[in-house]
Amino acid sequence: MIFYIIRRLVAAVPTLLAVLTLVFLIVRVVPGDPAIAILGDRATPEGVAALHARLGLDKSIWQQYVDFLTQSLSGDFGRSMVTGRPILSDVAAVLPHTLDLTLASLIVGCIIGVPIGIWAALHRNRAIDYAARLLSLIGLSFPVFVSGIFILMVFALHWRLFPVIGNARLDDPLDRLNKLVLPAATLGLVMAAYITRVTRSAMLSVLGEDYIRTARAKGVPWRRVVWRHGLRNAAMPVVTVVGLYIGILIGNSVLTEIVFNRPGLGKIIVGALNQRDYTMLQGLMVIYCFLIVVVNLITDLTYGIIDPRVKQ
Amino acid sequence: MLIRAALLASALAFATPAFAQPKTTLSVGIAAQDIGQLDPHFAVSTIDRVIAAWMFNGLVRFPPGSIDPAKLEGDLAEKWESSPDGLTWTFHLRHGVQFHGGFGELTADDVVFSLKKAGEAKTSAFSSELRPFQTIEAVDPYTVRLVLKDHVPSVLGILTNYSQGFIVSKKAVEQRGDDFKRNPIGTGPFAFASVTPNQSLELVAHDGYFRGAPKLKKISYRFIPSDASRDLAFQSGELDLNYGRADQAWVNRTKALPHTIVDVFEPAEEGELHLNTTVKPLDDIRVRQAIAYAINRPELVRWRGADVSREGQSVVPRGYLGFTADNGLVANNVDKAKALLKEAGYPDGITIKMIQSQLPEMLTAAQVFQAQFKRAGINLDLQVVEHATYHQQIRQDLSPIVYYSAARFPVADVYLTQFFHSRSIVKTPTAVTNFSHCNVADAEIDGARVATDKAKQIALWVEAQKKIVAQVCAVPMFETLLVFARHDNLDYGYKLEGSMSLGPLITEATHFK
Numbered sequence: 001m002i003f004y005i006i007r008r009l010v011a012a013v014p015t016l017l018a019v020l021t022l023v024f025l026i027v028r029v030v031p032g033d034p035a036i037a038i039l040g041d042r043a044t045p046e047g048v049a050a051l052h053a054r055l056g057l058d059k060s061i062w063q064q065y066v067d068f069l070t071q072s073l074s075g076d077f078g079r080s081m082v083t084g085r086p087i088l089s090d091v092a093a094v095l096p097h098t099l100d101l102t103l104a105s106l107i108v109g110c111i112i113g114v115p116i117g118i119w120a121a122l123h124r125n126r127a128i129d130y131a132a133r134l135l136s137l138i139g140l141s142f143p144v145f146v147s148g149i150f151i152l153m154v155f156a157l158h159w160r161l162f163p164v165i166g167n168a169r170l171d172d173p174l175d176r177l178n179k180l181v182l183p184a185a186t187l188g189l190v191m192a193a194y195i196t197r198v199t200r201s202a203m204l205s206v207l208g209e210d211y212i213r214t215a216r217a218k219g220v221p222w223r224r225v226v227w228r229h230g231l232r233n234a235a236m237p238v239v240t241v242v243g244l245y246i247g248i249l250i251g252n253s254v255l256t257e258i259v260f261n262r263p264g265l266g267k268i269i270v271g272a273l274n275q276r277d278y279t280m281l282q283g284l285m286v287i288y289c290f291l292i293v294v295v296n297l298i299t300d301l302t303y304g305i306i307d308p309r310v311k312q
Numbered sequence: 313m314l315i316r317a318a319l320l321a322s323a324l325a326f327a328t329p330a331f332a333q334p335k336t337t338l339s340v341g342i343a344a345q346d347i348g349q350l351d352p353h354f355a356v357s358t359i360d361r362v363i364a365a366w367m368f369n370g371l372v373r374f375p376p377g378s379i380d381p382a383k384l385e386g387d388l389a390e391k392w393e394s395s396p397d398g399l400t401w402t403f404h405l406r407h408g409v410q411f412h413g414g415f416g417e418l419t420a421d422d423v424v425f426s427l428k429k430a431g432e433a434k435t436s437a438f439s440s441e442l443r444p445f446q447t448i449e450a451v452d453p454y455t456v457r458l459v460l461k462d463h464v465p466s467v468l469g470i471l472t473n474y475s476q477g478f479i480v481s482k483k484a485v486e487q488r489g490d491d492f493k494r495n496p497i498g499t500g501p502f503a504f505a506s507v508t509p510n511q512s513l514e515l516v517a518h519d520g521y522f523r524g525a526p527k528l529k530k531i532s533y534r535f536i537p538s539d540a541s542r543d544l545a546f547q548s549g550e551l552d553l554n555y556g557r558a559d560q561a562w563v564n565r566t567k568a569l570p571h572t573i574v575d576v577f578e579p580a581e582e583g584e585l586h587l588n589t590t591v592k593p594l595d596d597i598r599v600r601q602a603i604a605y606a607i608n609r610p611e612l613v614r615w616r617g618a619d620v621s622r623e624g625q626s627v628v629p630r631g632y633l634g635f636t637a638d639n640g641l642v643a644n645n646v647d648k649a650k651a652l653l654k655e656a657g658y659p660d661g662i663t664i665k666m667i668q669s670q671l672p673e674m675l676t677a678a679q680v681f682q683a684q685f686k687r688a689g690i691n692l693d694l695q696v697v698e699h700a701t702y703h704q705q706i707r708q709d710l711s712p713i714v715y716y717s718a719a720r721f722p723v724a725d726v727y728l729t730q731f732f733h734s735r736s737i738v739k740t741p742t743a744v745t746n747f748s749h750c751n752v753a754d755a756e757i758d759g760a761r762v763a764t765d766k767a768k769q770i771a772l773w774v775e776a777q778k779k780i781v782a783q784v785c786a787v788p789m790f791e792t793l794l795v796f797a798r799h800d801n802l803d804y805g806y807k808l809e810g811s812m813s814l815g816p817l818i819t820e821a822t823h824f825k
Contacts, residue, residue, distance in 0.1 A: 032700030036707065038349070040356035041718060042437040043707065045743055050433040082348055083509075084493050090509045149540050157548050164545040165534060167511040258538045261545070263510035267537075271345035271510075276700050 005297065012293040016286065023285040024068055027278045028061070034081050034276040055081050057278075068282060077283030082275045087283035094263040096170055101187065101262065102249045104180050106242065108188025109195050114238065116192070117199025118231065124204060132196055139193025148186045148259035155182055166260040183260040187253060191245060198241045202234035209233070235306050243299030247292045335824040336529040338802070341542045341551040342815075344535045347513050350504065351493035352478035353429060353436035361475075362815030363533055366515060367412075368480070368498035370473035371403050371423065371456075376817045379578050379722055379810035381633055384468045388418060388479055388499065389456075394467070398460075398764060401467055405454045410520040411481040412503035418479070420450035425482035427458075427471075438476035440744075463762040465633075465725040465769065474721065474812045501526045501820045511535060527805075527823035546572075552802050552824075553816065556795030558673070560617025563795060571800045576619055578810030580791035582629040583677065583717035586731070586747035589785060591712050593664070598656035600784035603713075604642050605649035606688035607681070612790045615680055620795055624788025627732065627780045634724030634760070634773030639781045641788065649688035661689030667711035668694045669702035678715055681789070706747060709739045714747040717792065719814070724773040728757045732780050750785030753777075801825045 035051040036043040052058045056067070071078055077087040120132035156164045168179040206212065207230055215225045254266030265288065272280035303310045344359040352364040373387035374380070386392075389403040409418040429435045431442030444467075447459045460467065471477045484497035496504050501523070502515040515531040536542040539557060546554040547569060556562060556574065567574050585603065593599045609623040622630070625637040642648075653662060668678045675696060682692040692713070697705065706714045720726040729744070730736050734751035736744035753776035760772035780786065796816055805821025 030701075031704055032698065033704050036703050037700045038354070038356075039437045040703075041745070042356050042440075043703070044433075044440055045741055046433045047437055047439065054434060083346065084490060085509065093509045145538075145540075149544075152541065152544050157544055160548065163550060164541060164548050165536065165550050167508070167534075259541055261534070261536050261538070261541055263508070267345060267510055274345075274698075274700065275348075 001301075005301075008297050008300065009293070012290075015293065016289055019289045020069065020072055020282070020286060021065075023282050024065055027276070027281050030276075032276045034278055037274075037276045038082055072282070072286055077286065078279045080272075080277055080280045082272075082277045082280070087280055090268065090280070091265070091284065091287055094265055094268060097168070097257075097263045098250060098253070098265040100176065100180055101183055101253055101256065101264065102246055104184035105187035105191050105249065105253075106246060108184055109191025109245075110242070112188070112192035113195025114199050114231075117196040117238075118203055118226065120196065120200045121203035121207060122226065129200075132200065136193040136196040139189050139196075142190075144186055144190065144255045145259050147189070148183070148256060151182050151186055152259070164261065166262040168262075179260075179262070183256050183262055186260070187249070187256050191249075194241060194245060195238060198238050199234065202237045203230055206230050206234040232306060236303065239299060239302050239306065243295060243302075246295050250288065250291050250295070335801075336527070338528050338531045338553065338818065338822070338824075339551050340531060340533050340553045340555075341536045341545055342533060342555045343537055343539065343542065345537050346510055346535055347507055347533075349493060350496045350507075352480065352496070352498070353438060353476065354493065355475070356437050358814045359535075361813045363513065363515070364478060365473060365500075365811070365813030365815070366502045366531065366818050367496060367500040367504060368473070368478035369409075369500055370477035370479060371471040372468050372477075373473040374810075374812060376806040376819050376821075377804070377808045377810065379812050381466055381469055381722055384472060387473055388423070398463060398467075401458045401460070402451070403456045403458070403471075405456065406522060407454060409499050409522045410518075411484065411499055412497050412518050413484070415481045415484050415497050418481075418499055419453040420456045421453075422482045423456045423479055424448050424450050425485070426479040427476075429480070429485070430476040430478075436476065441470055441476040444470070463764060465761055466721070466723050469721050469723055472812070502528075502531055502818065505530075521820055523820050526820040528818065531818060546797060549799075552799050554797045555815070556797050558616070558620040558792045558795050560619060563617065563619050566797045572797055573800050574795065574797045575808050575816065576793045576795050577808050577816075578631065578793065579719040579722060579812065579814075580622070580629055580631075580793045581717045581719045582624050582791045583715060583789045584624065584627060584731075584786040585681065585789060586714040586716060586786045587784060588709070588712045588714075588748055589783070590749045593656070593658070593662060594712055596656045597784060598652045599658070599662065601642070602649040602652040602656070602688060603685070603690065604784050604787045605645045605652065606685050606690055607787055607789065608644035608684050609788075609790060611644075611684070612677075612680060616677075616790055616792065621790050621792050624790050626777050627786050627788055628724045628727045628773070628777055629719065629722075629791055632720075632722045632724050632727065634770050636774040636777055639774070639777045641781050644684075646688050649690075653689055658689075661691060663691040663693050664712055665693045665695060666713040666715065667702060667705050668696050668715065669699045670696050671699050674715065674717070677789075681715070707738050707743070709747075711747070715789075716745065716747065718745075721812070724777075725757065725761055728753065728773065728776050728780075729761075732776070732785055733757050748785040750780060750783065752783045752785070753779045 035048040039047050079086050116132050120129045123129050152164055155161050162182050166179040166183060168176040212225060212229055215229050250265060253264060254270050257264035257267040269284050342359055348357050348360045349355050352368045355361050355364040369387045371387060371389040372384045375383055375385055388405055388409060390406045392403045394401045427448045431439050433439040444460050444464045445458055446461045449457050451457050481497040485492045488495060501518055501521045503518045505514040505516045507513045513533040517526040517529045519525040542554055545551045563574055566572055587594045587600050589595060613621050613623055626635055626639050628635045668675060678694055682694060685692045731745055732750045732753055734754050735742045736746035737749050738747055756772045756776035760769045763769035794814055801824050803823055803825050804816055805819055808816055811817050
C-alpha cells in the first residue's frame with residue numbers, strides 16, 4: 001500500500017510541473033495588467049513602469065518562469081502582488097473553511113443521497129422513485145445563489161437561527177459549526193441530488209445482475225442482498241462521482257462562499273483573477289492541483305477497500 | 313413569590329449592564345473580496361480609500377461631511393501662511409500628535425518624508441499630484457516649508473486628507489519596509505489591528521488621538537461581495553453600516569426598512585462618453601454631434617433613479633470649482649442626429665465599436681446608451697470584456713468610444729487636465745485618461761493653472777469647457793452619487809453631505825445612540 005501511494009505521488013510530479021507551466025503561461029496570456037489593476041484610475045505610464053519593476057514584471061518571461069519554478073519547487077509560493085501577504089499564509093487562513101464546507105456537504109450529500117438512491121432503485125417506476133427523481137432534478141436545477149439566498153432568508157433572517165455572515169473563528173468549534181450549517185446544507189443538497197441519481201442508476205444496474213438473482217434464489221434475506229451484494233458493487237460509480245465532486249467543490253464552491261460570506265479557496269481564486277494577481281493565481285493553482293491529486297489518490301484507495309480486485 | 317422575586321432580581325442584574333453599556337463596536341459591510349492596499353499612497357479603490365481616511369490625517373482636511381474646497385481647515389497643521397507670490401507655503405504643525413502603536417510624536421520629518429514618498433512613482437500611485445513642488449523641507453520639528461515650481465489651482469487641495477496628502481510615520485515605513493503596506497501606521501482616530509484574508513479587517517480606537525479618544529472602540533470592516541447577502545446581514549442587525557447601491561429600487565427598498573437611514577452623498581462620479589476625435593468615423597465632428605444629440609439625459613436619470621443620479625451638465629462634474637452649465641451642451645434631438653449622420657455621408661446609419669467592462673453597473677448603462685443610439689441610427693457595437701482587460705485596452709487606445717465614470721478632487725483643473733489636456737492622451741509617455749485625443753483647450757487649462765486672479769482662472773475653466781463641448785470630445789451622461797445605509801442608532805457626529813474618501817468618515821465623535 002505504501003509503495004502504491006508513493007508511486008502515485010511520484011506520478012503526480014509531471015502533472016504538477018505541467019500545471020505550473022500552463023498556469024504561468026495562461027495568466028500572462030489573459031489580457032489585463034496587474035499594475036493597471038492595482039493602480040486603477042491612477043495608472044500612468046510612469047507609475048505602471050515603476051510597479052512593473054517592483055513586482056518583477058519587467059524581467060524577461062524566461063527569467064520570471066525560472067524564478068517561479070525555483071520558488072515553487074522550494075515550497076515558497078511568494079507573496080500576493082496586490083496585498084503583499086505571503087500566499088501560503090492566505091491559503092492556510094482559508095483552507096480549513098474550504099475543507100470544512102467540502103467535507104460537511106459531502107457528509108450531507110451522502111447521508112441523504114445514498115439511501116434515497118437505493119430506495120428509488122428498489123421502487124423503480126413507482127411513486128417513491130418518481131418523487132426521488134423529481135427532487136433530485138429540483139436539487140440540480142436550483143443554482144446555489146438562489147437556494148442559498150432563500151435558505152438565508154428563512155433560517156437567518158426570519159427565524160434568526162443562524163447568522164448571515166458565515167466567517168467563523170477557527171479556534172471556536174461551536175462558532176465554526178454554527179456558521180457551517182446553512183452553507184453545508186445548501187451545497188450538500190446539490191450533492192445529494194447528484195448522488196441520488198448515480199446511486200439509483202448504479203443500483204438498478206447491479207440489481208439486474210445474475211449474482212443478485214442467485215443470492216435471492218439461495219434464500220439470502222433481501223435486506224442482506226441489497227446491502228451486501230447490491231450496494232457494495234454499486235458503490236464504485238458513486239465513489240467516482242463523489243471523488244470528482246470533491247475536487248470540483250474545493251475550488252468551485254465560490255458561489256456558496258460568496259452567498260454565505262465564507263472565506264474559501266474559490267473566492268480567493270476569483271479575487272486573484274479579477275486583480276490579475278499573477279503570483280497568487282500561480283500559487284493557488286499549484287495548491288489546488290496538489291489537493292486534486294490527493295483527492296484522486298484517496299478515491300483510488302477507496303476503490304481498493306470496496307473492491308479487493310483493484311488491489312491486485 | 314420569593315422565588316419569582318429572586319428570579320426577577322437576578323434577571324435584572326444580568327440585564328442592566330447590557331442596557332447600560334452603549335455599543336462601541338461598529339460593523340461595516342463593504343462590497344469587496346478582500347482589502348487591497350493599506351499604504352494610503354496606493355489606496356486607489358473605494359474599499360481601500362474608505363478605510364485609509366479612518367487611519368490617516370493630512371496637513372489640512374475637509375470638515376467631516378463636506379467636500380467643499382473653500383471650507384478646508386487645519387488637520388495636522390495648526391496654521392499656515394504663503395509668501396506674497398504664492399509660491400512658498402509654510403505649515404506649522406500641531407504639538408503632541410501621536411502616531412499609532414507607540415511610534416511617537418509627529419514631526420516635520422514625517423511630513424517631509426510622507427510628501428516625498430507620495431511624490432515618487434515607486435512608492436505612490438499619486439506621484440503626479442506632487443509634481444508642482446520644487447522643494448519640501450523641515451524648517452524645525454514643527455514647521456514644514458514647501459516651494460512650488462509654479463502656481464497651482466489649489467495647494468491646500470494637494471495636501472488635504474485625501475490620497476497623496478495622507479501623512480505616514482517615517483519611522484514605521486523605514487522599520488517595516490514592504491511590510492508597512494500590511495501593517496500601516498498613521499495618526500488617525502483608528503489604528504490598524506489585524507486583517508483576516510477574505511473575511512474582515514479590524515481597527516481599534518487610537519486613544520491618543522489628538523482630537524480626543526474615539527467613542528467607538530473597534531471597527532470591523534467586513535468584506536461581503538454579494539449585494540444580497542450584505543443586505544440580509546444589514547437587515548439581521550449583523551451590520552451597522554452597509555455599502556449601498558446607486559440604484560433607485562435598492563434605495564426605496566432599504567429606506568422602507570425599520571430604523572434605517574440611507575445616506576446619499578457627494579462626490580458624484582460623472583460618466584462621460586469619450587469620443588476618439590482622431591479615428592474614423594469619429595474624426596468627423598458631425599458624427600460626434602450626432603452622438604451628442606442621440607443621448608437623452610433625462611431618460612438616463614429616470615432609469616438610474618432620481619435620488620441617486622442627476623444629469624451630467626458639463627464635461628466637468630457639477631459642484632467642482634470652475635464648473636459651468638452654460639457651455640452649449642445640446643439636448644436630445646433624434647431628428648437632428650439623423651440629419652447630421654446623413655450630412656456626414658451615413659444616411660443608412662453607422663456602426664461604432666465600444667469596448668465595455670462586464671461590471672454590471674457599467675454594462676447596463678452601456679446597454680441603455682446602445683438603445684438610445686439605435687433610435688438615431690447609430691449601432692453601438694459593444695465588445696464586452698472583463699474589467700481588468702477593459703482598463704488595459706482603453707489605455708491602449710483600442711476603443712473609439714470609451715465610457716468612463718470618475719470623481720476627482722473638486723476643482724475643474726484636475727478633471728480637465730486628466731481627461732482633456734493633450735499631455736494626458738493615452739499611449740503617450742505622459743498619458744493619463746485623455747481617451748478622446750482632445751487638445752482644443754490646452755491653453756485655457758494651462759493658463760488657469762497658473763492664474764493668480766481667481767476670476768480670470770474661473771473664466772478660463774469656463775472657456776475650456778465650452779471649447780471641449782463644442783468639439784464634442786466627450787458627451788456628459790449622468791452623475792452617480794454615493795450611497796450607504798445605516799441603522800438609525802449610529803450617529804456619525806456630523807452631517808454627511810460629502811466625503812472624498814468615498815465612504816462615511818468615522819471620526820472620534822462617531823457613536824451609537
